[in-house]
Amino acid sequence: MRLLYTLAWWLALPLVLARLWLRGRQEPGYRQHWGERLGFYGRQPTTATDTIWLHAVSVGETRAAEPLIDALLAAWPRCRIVLTHMTPTGRATGKALFAKHGARLVQSYLPYDTGAMPARFIRHFAPRICILMETEVWPNLIHQCTRYKVPVVLANARLSQRSLGKAQRLGKLIADAAHGITLVAAQTQDDADRVRQLGVQDVVVTGSIKFDVVVPGAALATGAWLRGAIGARPVLLCASTREGEEQLILDAYIRASLPAHALLLIVPRHPQRFDEVEKLIAAHGLAVQRRSGLAQDDVVGAGTQVLLGDSMGEMFAYYAACDCAFVGGSLLPLGGQNLIEPAALGKPVLIGPHTFNFALVTEQAIAAGGAALVADADALMAQASALLQDTARLSSMGQKALAFANQHRGATPRTIAAIQPLLR
DSSP states (O other): OHHHHHHHHHHHHHHHHHHHHHHTTTOGGGGSOHHHHTTOOOOOOSSOOEEEEEEOOSHHHHHHHHHHHHHHHHHSTTEEEEEEESSHHHHHHHHHHHGGGGGGEEEEEOOOSSSHHHHHHHHHHOOSEEEEETTOOOHHHHHHHHHTTOOEEEEEEOOOHHHHHHHHHTTHHHHHHHHTOOEEEESSHHHHHHHHHHTOSOEEEOOOGGGGOOOOHHHHHHHHHHHHHHOSSOEEEEEEEOTTHHHHHHHHHHHSOOOTTOEEEEEESSGGGHHHHHHHHHHTTOOEEEGGGOOTTOOOOTTOOEEEOOOSSOHHHHHHHOSEEEESSTTTTSOOOOOHHHHHTTOOEEEOSOOGGGHHHHHHHHHTTSEEEOSSHHHHHHHHHHHHTOHHHHHHHHHHHHHHHHHTOOHHHHHHHHHGGGGO
């Protein structure tokens, strides 16, 4: 089965590279560092050092990995980390977050899973361990790690029932990969149970590392500046929205009776859609400004109805600047995004009905009183309107969200303790 998978990779490679080039029209980063994606690297550093390999596919996983990376470098002061990504936005996020570590952290793209390419990566960097964040399972990569005696850890692991069904349909390919995973540190007991069904032997429950993320002071300062530029107007943030959701949100916004002068702040999840979303807002007849057009002394105009968050790496700042936050990917059957970041900033959270990627954490936040479920975009606007006009309820819900986030901290030291025997 793995041989067929490998053959499929080689046959698809020209199409994969063509798609990469086409995506580079909107995101130039996709046209850079192709050698790394193919498993070709420069000369090996002359100073030998222990290497921990950590893979974080894109922005969300990279931000989630921050507490773990900081803890790994503190626990093993003579090691370096090779941090791999699949997307330019993930790589840019990693560069911004981890510049503080200097030469102790090296970035690269993950090589395509052809077998030979991951093998070249392993021979070049000689990692002592491979840590994959959340849901990344690559059969040939895991096979090569087994071949070169590199233990594989799936950290901050989550696996929805839907993803389990998809994996099981792949049969022996995923079963063999699962048997090659040395350790899984799962976010919840349900995640752990589903991972065991794939055949992983060693599974521990550590909780979600995302609860341990420390909000950067610079992000809080940017959020305070942005809030100053907005003024005293109530602000509803729709964060990490996906294609199709902005249309629903804008239609509902026009129909809704939000407080006078309320500002709708929309931050699409994917940067290549910024221009598209701006055109959509304008097509609804709404006055729009872009975050990227705001200089330090500028203000958001009193007539502006929608502010488009078209910057990278500022999600914490957007959360800090809002009064109430809706977490996207949940109005349509996309599984939702993580609500931990707004909760950690003490913001009331609204979330749609489709949360299968983060089912338990969503249920827990709702039970704690820090989040509320909305059935659709109209219900979102109705809930937001009620909250923004009730300062006591808004404050109470925000305090409960913060208490919920604080209560669940501690996954990082538990993950380090689980990994430690593999790095002795």
